Amino acid sequence: MSLLNSTSFRDAPIVHPDFFYIDGFAGIPHIEYYYIFTCFVYVLTLLGNIFVMFMIYTDQCLHSPKYIAVFNLALCDLCGSTAFIPPLIDTFLFKSHLISFEACLTNMYFVFLFISLQSFTLAVLSYDRCVAICFPLRYNEIVTNKSILVITAVLWIFAGMAILITAIFISKLSFCRSNVINSYFCDHGPIYRLACNDNTPSSVINWTHPIMILWVPLLFIIGTYICIGRALLKIAASERLKAMKTCTSHLILVSIFYLPISITEAMGTALHQNTRIINLSLATALPPVLNPIIYTLKTEEFRESIKKLYRRYKIHLTVSNT
Known part of the structure; x- marks a missing residue:
């Protein structure tokens, strides 16, 4: 399959x-059943996350850090699923395997972003749970709406710039061999390995980015829960159970996000390539x-x-029917 603009060799123009x-x-x-399943997952993702955002936006009681x-x-x-699932459906269910170079970089940017x-979130x-449990009397002083908004903005800027650098280095590579990406989206690793000029910067990025965007946050989360565990040992059993309940939802979120990726990466080459691709795509689609x-x-x-x-809705219906 030769859709390359020309053939070139190392050190030739890009x-x-x-x-x-x-x-x-x-x-x-x-x-094809998996693609239909991902369609169903995407619809539920849209409905669920829009509902959560609507509830938080409309209820003043939820306007907290x-x-x-x-x-x-x-x-x-919501945005991550939109960047990942519709292109996957278009590519595989509707047999549209070809993607332009620019569209591929865009897809890679938003999926990784x-x-x-x-x-990071x-x-x-x-961090919020750690301060709430370890420093309950100072929580409202340390964790404010403003501080969380600032932290969130900084993380958006940092992630945006880091992934932009990744895309820029890909754009500096020259592709004169194959143009077949052995992945389910425009994945950074399979793309930079296709280059025929020096891909050392992209290789370094491919090694450091997972550490920076996955494992450092995970280590931070583990560190906060070590602090939480130590703080819980110092309080009464009844209060300890109540405090632990405030962490359960977050711990479940952490587990479903990190465990599939961690297990797949830990098994490495022991997994068949197809199994690895299915596992990683599920790890992206399900959380x-x-x-x-x-x-x-x-x-x-x-x-x-x-x-x-629900009570407001019932009152509104009652008033409307009278």
């Missing part, structure tokens, strides 16, 4: 392909649809907010 060919799910039997972070997580889940922000939520469900069912403030909305 040559970009007209198109990349995404070939991630080739050879997997009955894969914790729920500012939850709103940001819902926004990142929102994965980074999901990871989970770290922000762990955004599960997060709203977890916050709706596991968070008392959110449940109370839903009950208030």
Whole structure:
């Protein structure tokens, strides 16, 4: 398949392909059912995260630092799923495997941007829980709406610039061999390995970015829960249980985001390539649809907010019918 502008060799002028060919799910039997499943997941993701954002925006009781972070997580889940699932459906279900070089860079940028922000936001939520439990008397002084908004803005800028640098280095590569991407989206690793000029900067980025956007936030989260655990040992058993309940929803979010990625990466080459691709795509698609469900069912403030909305709706119906 030769869709390259020309053939070139190392140290030649930069040559970009007209198109990349995404070939991630080739050879997997009955894969069309998986695409239909991801369509269903995407619809639920849209509905769930829009509902969470609506509830937080409309209920003054949820205008707190914790729920500012939850709103940001819902926004990142919504945007991340939109960057990931519709192109996946278009590519594989509708057999549109070709993607232009510019569109591929754009897809890569937004998928990695929102994965980074999901990871960072989970770290922000762990910071919120750590201060609330370890320094309860100073919580309102340390964690304010303004401080969370500033932290969130800084993380958006940092993630945006880091991923932009990644895309810029890809744009400096020359592609004169294959243009087939062995992944389910425009993944950075499979793309830079196709280059025929020096790809050392992209190789370094491919090694450092997972550390920066996944494992450093995870280590921070683990550190905050070590502090939380030490603080819980110093309080009464009844208060300890109450404090632990405020962390359960966050711990579940952390588990469903990090565990699939961690297990897949830990198994490495022991996993078949097709199994690895399915696992990583599920790890990208499932957390955004599960997060709203977890916050709706596991968070008392959110449940109370839903009950208030339901009561207002019933009153409105009663008034309308009289």
